[in-house]
Each structure stands twice: as structure tokens, then as C-alpha cells.
């Protein structure tokens with residue numbers, strides 16, 4: 001590989017690292033500049049969906065994920081306390097990845113970082129913060145700070161994998177379109193004192209949705225729909241809301257992580273402009289309810305890596321990447337919107353719950369399983385050998 005890479009990826013989060021692995025594996029040189037020394041410690045995303053697992057298998061990085069993660073094969077749907085139905089991923093999704101793998105984002109980033117470094121030990125520069133870009137006819141000068149000095153690198157393409165507040169997107173003058181939703185949530189990781197084992201559970205009481213997902217190491221993630229944004233949420237807020245809505249006592253369970261969040265859907269008006277390409281949250285942000293943002297980023301990164309491996313003019317291929325991926329993002333955002341709608345507070349939840357109960361007890365539940373597991377977002381024929 002050349003001394004100077006043709007491509008710089010800004011941001012070594014889950015999507016930048018994954019894209020780096022895709023590119024290096026196909027022989028396309030790249031360099032990742034990441035401002036942090038270590039991956040973010042909090043466990044934001046937890047669900048790795050079947051299309052991503054297939055990509056991991058294709059890239060030969062699946063084993064550490066299977067070791068670190070926990071397989072969720074079943075989802076249970078309750079009203080306040082009564083079971084309305086189950087969704088069985090194991091029998092409704094294609095093998096071998098007929099489950100959602102629960103793995104905290106900090107662990108996911110650690111694995112991807114290790115895998116990238118094993119392939120290209122000198123192609124990830126940490127504590128390297130990009131602060132400016134200068135464009136010329138066919139290339140871009142990337143300015144960044146590293147070890148208290150300013151540095152410059154000239155490349156043909158810069159890929160912004162720098163998250164939803166992307167500096168790269170701003171420097172390229174690419175606008176974001178979208179909206180914030182009124183919905184707010186609190187989430188927390190607690191020691192698992194339920195009897196659900198490796199099953200996920202969703203509760204739909206009239207005061208608003210509660211979800212809980214198993215995590216590795218005997219923990220469980222609780223996500224609770226709230227009426228307002230809790231700026232200083234405490235574990236006790238979750239304990240009280242869970243007790244009040246579904247009469248389950250979490251007070252004795254150890255809490256390790258807590259956060260409040262609002263939700264948004266934003267999409268960049270374009271995923272590329274001249275030498276700048278956007279990927280992951282810099283290009284699109286979808287609501288975490290339904291948990292698909294990072295997975296969507298990986299699917300986009302996979303498609304993008306194939307475009308970048310072509311030696312000839314990339315413009316028509318980039319247009320294809322943009323069109324195909326935009327459709328996926330819109331589809332995922334609609335699925336997330338539906339999940340949020342179902343989970344809102346209802347004065348009379350009976351109608352919603354009756355419809356759901358019906359769906360969960362007819363062949364429609366197969367469609368629901370497909371939606372929850374992001375099936376159909378990648379062309380199946382690519383994975384005939386998976």
C-alpha cells in the first residue's frame with residue numbers, strides 16, 4: 001500500500017472502523033483519523049441485526065462478536081402485565097443469523113478497533129482531531145491536530161464518519177433535512193432480576209411503552225417512554241416508572257448506566273459532494289427506538305466500500321450508492337416512527353393492543369419479525385455462501 005492513502009476516514013466510531021475494515025480487506029488504502037484515544041465507554045446501541053451479522057461473517061470478524069454478545073431469539077409483547085403474543089426470530093428469520101445479537105456499543109467499538117488494527121496497525125491515528133478542509137480541483141487537504149501539532153494530508157477522498165454533528169458535512173456545505181420528534185425516553189442498564197432470560201420484552205401500558213433487552217454479563221437494558229425530557233435522570237426514576245406502569249420492582253437491581261434521550265430523524269441532502277462522502281450518522285440519524293442507526297451505517301459503509309474499490313470514475317457509482325442507501329434510510333426511519341407511535345401514551349390503549357394482539361397471532365407476525373431484524377435491507381443474493 002502507498003505511503004499516502006487515497007482515502008481518509010474522519011471518525012473511528014463503529015461506522016468508520018467498519019468501513020476501514022471493508023476497504024483494507026478489499027485492498028483499498030485508507031487512513032482513519034479519530035479524535036478520541038479510546039472508544040466511548042457508554043453502551044448506547046446494543047442490537048446487532050442479522051444483515052450486519054452476515055456482513056461480519058463475510059469480513060471474517062464475526063467470532064469476537066459471537067463471543068462477546070448474547071443472542072436474542074424471542075421477543076415478548078405484553079400490555080401492562082398480560083402477555084399478548086411472542087415474536088420468534090429463530091423460526092421466522094433465515095439461518096444462521098436468526099437472532100439479534102445484544103452487544104453494548106463500547107464492546108462493539110473495541111472489537112472493530114482490534115480487528116482494524118490487526119489488519120492495518122499504522123492506519124488508525126487516535127487523538128487526531130480534524131479541524132479544517134481545503135478543496136482544490138481533484139483533491140482535498142485535511143487539517144488535523146495530533147500530539148499538539150497541526151498536520152495536513154492531501155487525499156482524493158475524505159469520508160465523514162464523524163457522527164451526527166459532522167464537521168465534514170458542515171465544511172462541505174451539505175445541509176441536513178429532517179425533524180425532532182416530541183418523544184423522550186430514559187434508559188438504564190440494570191442487573192437482570194427478571195425471569196426473561198435471553199428474551200426481549202416490550203410492555204404497552206397506557207402511560208407509555210417500556211422495553212427491556214438482555215445484555216451480556218447478567219445485565220438488562222430498560223428503556224422507558226417519558227412525558228418529558230429528564231435532564232438529571234436517576235436510577236430511581238426508572239425504578240418508579242417501571243413499578244407504576246407494570247408493577248415490577250427493580251429497586252434491588254444494581255444500575256450501571258443511565259441516560260435520557262430525545263429522538264430525531266435527519267438525513268443529509270446529499271451523501272457526497274466533490275471529494276467529500278458521508279457515511280453513518282453524519283449522513284443519517286434515525287430514532288434509536290427500533291435500534292437500527294448503527295446497523296444502517298454499516299450497510300451503507302459496505303455498499304460504499306464496493307464503490308470505492310472500482311478504479312474507474314466513481315461518480316455514477318456514488319449516485320447509485322446514494323439512491324439505494326437513501327431508500328433504506330427512509331424505510332428504517334418509517335419503521336422507527338411506527339415503533340414510537342405504538343409506544344406512546346394512550347388514554348384507551350385497548351384498540352391499539354387488540355390490533356397488536358391480532359397481528360401477533362396471525363402470519364403477520366412473520367412480517368413483524370422481519371421488520372425488527374432489518375431483513376430485506378441488503379440484497380440476499382450477495383450472501384448465498386454465508
Ligand SMILES: Cc1cc2nc3c(=O)[nH]c(=O)nc-3n(C[C@H](O)[C@H](O)[C@H](O)COP(=O)(O)OP(=O)(O)OC[C@H]3O[C@@H](n4cnc5c(N)ncnc54)[C@H](O)[C@@H]3O)c2cc1C
Nearest residue numbers: 011013015035045046047130163280281291292293294295
Ligand atoms: C440511546 C441510543 C441507543 C441506540 N441504540 C442503537 C441500537 O440498538 N442499534 C443501532 O443500530 N443503533 C443504535 N443507536 C445509534 C448508534 O449509536 C449510532 O447510529 C452510531 O453510533 C453511529 O455511528 P457513527 O460511527 O456513524 O458515529 P459515532 O458513533 O458518533 O462516531 C463518530 C466518531 O467520530 C469521531 N469524531 C467526531 N468528530 C471528529 C473530528 N473532527 N476528528 C476526528 N474524529 C472525530 C468521534 O470521536 C467518534 O468516535 C443508538 C443511539 C442512541 C443515542
